[in-house]
Amino acid sequence: MLLKAGVRLKDALKLLANSQKKKFDQNLIYSLIERIEAGKDFSEAAKEKKEFSDYEYHSLKIGETTGTLDQVTEALGDYYIRRNEQRRNLISALTYPIIVLSVAALSVIFMLRFIVPMFQEIFKQNNVELPLITKLIVRVSNVIGDYGILVLLIITALLFSRKLYIKKQGYRRFRDQIILKIPYIGNFVRKTYLAQFTQAISLLVSAKVPVLRSLSLVKKMIPFYPIEQALGRVEERILKGKSLSASMAEESIFDQKMISLIQVSEETNQTDFIFKRLNELYNQQVTQQAKIFSTALEPIIIMIVAVIVGVILIAMYLPMFGLSEVIG
Incomplete structure (x- = not known):
């Protein structure tokens, strides 16, 4: 929803992190942001976290490659x-x-x-x-x-x-x-x-x-x-x-x-x-x-x-x- 509204990926993730009630979920999303700021793609950042499966990784990779991430x-x-x-x-x-x-x-x-x-x-x-x-x-x-x-x-x-x-x-x-x-x-x-x-x-x-x-x-x-x-x-x-x-x-x-x-x-x-x-x-x-x-x-x-x-x-x-x- 945020991506379709024109919000940048990093800003969208920050908004999601701030809206999470559980500390674990906040830390998970912030760790993705840190990896993206270090120059990694969203899919690669997700791949490094065990909470995300191959399904999400391959899907996000396709979205990044084809420009259809939203x-x-x-x-x-x-x-x-x-x-x-x-x-x-x-x-x-x-x-x-x-x-x-x-x-x-x-x-x-x-x-x-x-x-x-x-x-x-x-x-x-x-x-x-x-x-x-x-x-x-x-x-x-x-x-x-x-x-x-x-x-x-x-x-x-x-x-x-x-x-x-x-x-x-x-x-x-x-x-x-x-x-x-x-x-x-x-x-x-x-x-x-x-x-x-x-x-x-x-x-x-x-x-x-x-x-x-x-x-x-x-x-x-x-x-x-x-x-x-x-x-x-x-x-x-x-x-x-x-x-x-x-x-x-x-x-x-x-x-x-x-x-x-x-x-x-x-x-x-x-x-x-x-x-x-x-x-x-x-x-x-x-x-x-x-x-x-x-x-x-x-x-x-x-x-x-x-x-x-x-x-x-x-x-x-x-x-x-x-x-x-x-x-x-």
């Missing part, structure tokens, strides 16, 4: 508004189900760890023959008692060491391929990243960046391995003379609707317009699926927990009939 920053603002909205929708959809699942899991673990052993001791003292289902539950209880702390320590260690392997190519490939195979969730995650992909392409094309160069940049911007690899293969096909739509048609990660509309954009020279519409379409689908996911997940979790608790109770009550005979 348009690029505006498009980046729109991109992050939509991305934050997607994140809020996802968090909103998952927060309550995760709380319910966590409480239910702790309740089941408590029953297996403390309640079941009490019944087991009673049955053992009275020499009651245990049914198969009770033996299975008792075995699970013993495993939790023997290895529960070890499993908890391993999970904690994996979470704390996440930074060491999260960017490893093998881990990312394995993780993202597994996510894609999960029913419903895989499709939801895929569309979320396709929304980011179409937004990024729209941003770059509107800045007059060639499509091939745009694909190369977007490949670095989208942190989803299947799309990264698919875009790499699309680049190779375009270099061999194929069109963008024909190249993308060979990749299953992209929808047929997307490919058809991209083909139309190539014939009508409306690439920017088509990708904006695709982005709106995917954003709508992600929002709708997040709401459906939130609505459907809660009763499913409750049903699963009810079944687990029911099985445990049945397993504990069945030997009671044998116990009553022994006592009688």
Whole structure:
């Protein structure tokens, strides 16, 4: 907004810094100003700060090169508004189900760890023959008692060491391929990243960046391995003379609707317009699926927990009939 109003970049950043309430944000912007005053470009100054990703760096670099920094920053603002909205929708959809699942899991673990052993001791003292289902539950209880702390320590260690392997190519490939195979969730995650992909392409094309160069940049911007690899293969096909739509048609990660509309954009020279519409379409689908996911997940979790608790109770009550005979 400030750039479009004719304010110089350095003055615009100073105004932004003075309007920040958090000291950290003020210092971050002032550090950018210092680097710009030292003779560096805005994009290079941002690249040196870990708070900015490759996405911002490449976008700002394009804006500086093409003289469209005001348009690029505006498009980046729109991109992050939509991305934050997607994140809020996802968090909103998952927060309550995760709380319910966590409480239910702790309740089941408590029953297996403390309640079941009490019944087991009673049955053992009275020499009651245990049914198969009770033996299975008792075995699970013993495993939790023997290895529960070890499993908890391993999970904690994996979470704390996440930074060491999260960017490893093998881990990312394995993780993202597994996510894609999960029913419903895989499709939801895929569309979320396709929304980011179409937004990024729209941003770059509107800045007059060639499509091939745009694909190369977007490949670095989208942190989803299947799309990264698919875009790499699309680049190779375009270099061999194929069109963008024909190249993308060979990749299953992209929808047929997307490919058809991209083909139309190539014939009508409306690439920017088509990708904006695709982005709106995917954003709508992600929002709708997040709401459906939130609505459907809660009763499913409750049903699963009810079944687990029911099985445990049945397993504990069945030997009671044998116990009553022994006592009688």
